Amino acid sequence: MKPLDQGSVIPLYHQLKQRLDARIRIGDWKPGDKIDSENRLMDIFHVSRNTAKKAIEELVQEGSLYRVQGKGTFVSRPKFEQSLSGFYSFSRVLREKGLHPTDRVLEVKEVTPSESVRIGLQLAPGENVIEMKRLRCANDEPIILESSFMPKSVIQDMSVLYEVGKSSLYDLLDERYNVIVVRAKEAFEPVLIREGESVLLETEIGKPALLLERTAYDTNDQPVEYCISIVRGDRCRFYTDLV
Amino acid sequence: MKPLDQGSVIPLYHQLKQRLDARIRIGDWKPGDKIDSENRLMDIFHVSRNTAKKAIEELVQEGSLYRVQGKGTFVSRPKFEQSLSGFYSFSRVLREKGLHPTDRVLEVKEVTPSESVRIGLQLAPGENVIEMKRLRCANDEPIILESSFMPKSVIQDMSVLYEVGKSSLYDLLDERYNVIVVRAKEAFEPVLIREGESVLLETEIGKPALLLERTAYDTNDQPVEYCISIVRGDRCRFYTDLV
DSSP states (O other): OOOOOTTSSSOHHHHHHHHHHHHHHTTSSOTTOBOOOHHHHHHHHTOOHHHHHHHHHHHHHTTSEEEETTTEEEEOOOOEEEEOSSOOOHHHHHHHTTOOEEEEEEEEEEEOOOHHHHHHTTOOTTOOEEEEEEEEEETTEEEEEEEEEEETTTOSOGGGGGGGGTSOHHHHHHHHHOOOEEEEEEEEEEEEOOHHHHHHTTSOTTOEEEEEEEEEEETTSOEEEEEEEEEETTTEEEEEEEO | OOOOOTTSSSOHHHHHHHHHHHHHHTTSSOTTOBOOOHHHHHHHHTOOHHHHHHHHHHHHHTTSEEEETTTEEEEOOOOEEEEOSSOOOHHHHHHHTTOOEEEEEEEEEEEOOOHHHHHHTTOOTTOOEEEEEEEEEETTEEEEEEEEEEETTTOSOGGGGGGGGTSOHHHHHHHHHOOOEEEEEEEEEEEEOOHHHHHHHTSOTTOEEEEEEEEEEETTSOEEEEEEEEEETTTEEEEEEEO
């Protein structure tokens, strides 16, 4: 192991951080692997505890590492990256990445729409909606908690929605109701994970998440789905090209 | 005041919420206004404390209202909405909305790039960068805390950057260095406001924020700026059209 450069203007913790980062990037340490303890890093690199602590701390803050109380520090799994350059379906995107999308439908019911659902779906006064709550997983890991609202006029038989576990919602809307979703509007806001969400998403209350508001339109430019998603911030990342 | 419909299937708290929401939307209550107290709502609408509480609580959670400890509940200011459909400059966007953008340059210094800055700016090994930290405000309200990293080869005289208060960074790069920024990549992640950030952004530690990572390119498709922004989640909202 090449020693750190004690005479460099680059602080030792920063040099150590770069070394650890490199071990992750070249796959020496893989996602889920436990990294060397502070004591071990102090021995190997001849640094103080503070230096080892600070290097690890920055990698934790940047999301490359995560701590498990009483167990140690581990290499994070890479986040799911989602491009906002075009219309996407979460389950199709996962499948393209070779991952296995599963949806757990938690609840399907008819509800009175809230003001935002009513405006989003351009509903007539008094028109009800079908709400489907589902937990969206990638390889059985919960990633997104989602509530989709659809006009009752579109979903004539709501029991069909329980098939969403097997098929994607958009495929189902196409096959059953001849409704083809072609575009969407999406808005993003950062929020904190709340109590009920933390249980379902298997994460902690107060962790950062994205609230995604989507309105999806069919080929007649009619809004057919208004959807509120809570996306785990530690597992997803959105990016776009601005030209 | 029309009474609530006690016989309706729509819960009373939901009816009350819609009434309060309507008063905000029609401008009866304006941003910054204190709304009626729970007691007053109970009197006016003949509802229980729980009903009044629940209606207010939902509007707080949705961001239409906010509470100030010991003072009452107030109408939120509308969030700044930023489209991700094309390349934008924060100061130009604010100006187009009739708002006055001000940038407070906090620090300009030469630094050794971190690994992500080095990759983002495609730097040669050993090449340093100029870091500019600034607080971006709209009508003097702090909205974004931003660190821009630019190659030293682009910024020949870093004192020029102190003029960013008066002119936008991109205008300055154009006028001084003939560097025209034409496109950018942006990535979004939800984070929590940290201690130092909370003081500058005049918000609380642990509040939700967006971490925006931007790489901006010039007409030769060279990365000229790598930028990390902390955007107040209670003041900004990003949206896009997915086609």
